[in-house]
Amino acid sequence: MLKSLLRGESYHVSTLSPLGTAALRQQVNLCAFHAVNMETFNDIYLNLSKKHGVTRFAESGFGWKPTSGGEGGTFTIDASKIISAQWSRAARGWEIKVLSRDSNEGIIQLDGFKQDDFERIAKLFKVWYSVNLESKEHALRGWNWGKAEFGKAELSFNVANRPAFEVPYSEISNTNLAGKNEVAVDFSAPNENGADTNGSLGGAKSRGKKALGAKDQLVEMRFYIPGVASKKEKNDEGEEIEDGEQGEEQNAANLFYETLIEKAEIGEVAGDTFATFLEILHLTPRGRFDIDMYENSFRLRGKTYDYKIQFDAMKKFMLLPKPDDMHSLIVIGLDPPLRQGQTRYPFLVMQFKRDEEVNLDLNMKEDMLETKYKDKLQSHYEAPISVVISDIFRGLSGKRITRPSRDFISHHEQSGVKCSIKANEGHLFCLDKAFMFVPKPATYISMDSIASVTMSRVGGAMAASRTFDITFTMKNGQNEHQFSNINREEQQPLENFFRAKGIKTKNEMADDSGAILAAALQDEDLASSDGEVANRGSADEDDESVDEDFKTESESEVGEEFDENHESSGSDSDEEMADAAGDSDAPAEEEMVERPKKKQKMAK
CATH class of the missing domain: 2.30.29.30 (Pleckstrin-homology domain (PH domain)/Phosphotyrosine-binding domain (PTB))
Known part of the structure; x- marks a missing residue:
């Protein structure tokens, strides 16, 4: 019957039961859908890209291609990698958010659909990919408090059980505890040149990066998380067990911070640590940080801040001998710069003692050392720590080490001169x-x-x-x-x-x-002259000179009671001195007896 219906033959379905009629119509729709090899949608934007393109869905997967053409702009994904899909309202209409099994792709956003496309797209996801297209409505109440939930690929902030916004883990570059109950989340900085990526995925970890939509971009978000919370047990796949036993209670902000580090892969970088250096003094930003070196990045671990920096962000690398003959400086130029709150640090400045040596065995397999890093790295180092760190940085990042010019030698035979900026x-x-x-x-x-x-x-x-x-x-x-x-x-x-x-x-x-020479000589003359200018302010002259305005006690015009009042102000000290001496004069005793009477007279 279904084949006949597809050929256009007519049948009376009134003889069928209502249940049979509905089932028959559903099978007809599915069969008709299978007959179509591809579904095409125009004016679709991939991952917030500036340029729109064409999206085509097929049984093997779906792809996107910019309308303007160009190499490197096409994106495809296999049907086997699709885990889930979500339909919601977005900036340019309606959006499909697809969660991929591939960690390099993460979440794929397709924006620009029409509301009438929902049934058509839901059918193709159900038939071709065996995935239910879930429709979600966002919270529009404008509340700034809610509940943060950690998903597989993104952090969702829900208000009244509806998502207010989502933050993909791939867009988070760093997080730190800004206070006892406050967690700061830093996002990947925009490209300096503002180049559009045509939806290509790069990101804070070289993946998941959304193309720039505007010059202004959110770079930091802070969550205030009061109270305490307990961590749940996890299964073998790393997912939390709802009915599992609760762990020890701890600060909710600390638990949020630790979970975000784990989910966003900030704390643990993929791959083994090739080398670790502890308690390295940094002059900019000020503090001591542990340095962990990986294949494509290095990590700074401090007491308050924790950073992961890609080697691609290193634009300059300098090894400078400090003019004190005791220390050496390593200066690393970063683009985008390092951020601590509102402060940006385009340069890292490390200081090392020249006589401090280190013995280090590189944690790298021999075959990898011989093939990829041959003549770039050594298996064992025994040299000053500044030399070891600079050599490993050069071998892993491929950056050239810049040193002071040989054409300049200061008066003290150093590579730098002491000066100041303000x-x-x-x-x-x-x-x-x-x-x-x-x-x-x-x-x-x-x-x-x-x-x-x-x-x-x-x-x-x-x-x-x-x-x-x-x-x-x-x-x-x-x-x-x-x-x-x-x-x-x-x-x-x-x-x-x-x-x-x-x-x-x-x-x-x-x-x-x-x-200047005349002024200097004049200052010298002033310093050595015996005239009035040179002698002004002399302590000897002050001791010997007579002050005409000064009058002795007998010539003073100040009233007697005020004169005696002035003496009474030091009565406590006089009494202490008399007691310390052990011998006081009789007139002093009479004066001490008469003072209270004169105070009473003044009160009247």
């Missing part, structure tokens, strides 16, 4: 193609962006004769960089380096040298 003291290092000031604020100045350098003296005559300032004027109207309080002896080495690098240099110190 009130912050530090050292300025001369590199082959740039200047680097550390530790705070870490400032990198490329020579290609420098228009000119001005050397000048700022301050008093004596101060200017010992130190000078240099100001970097930048091209294209960028902000100037001024470094002050540089030792006068470093002028010639710096000036020679600027000329060797072809940087336009202006020396304003030669113009005012005569005036």
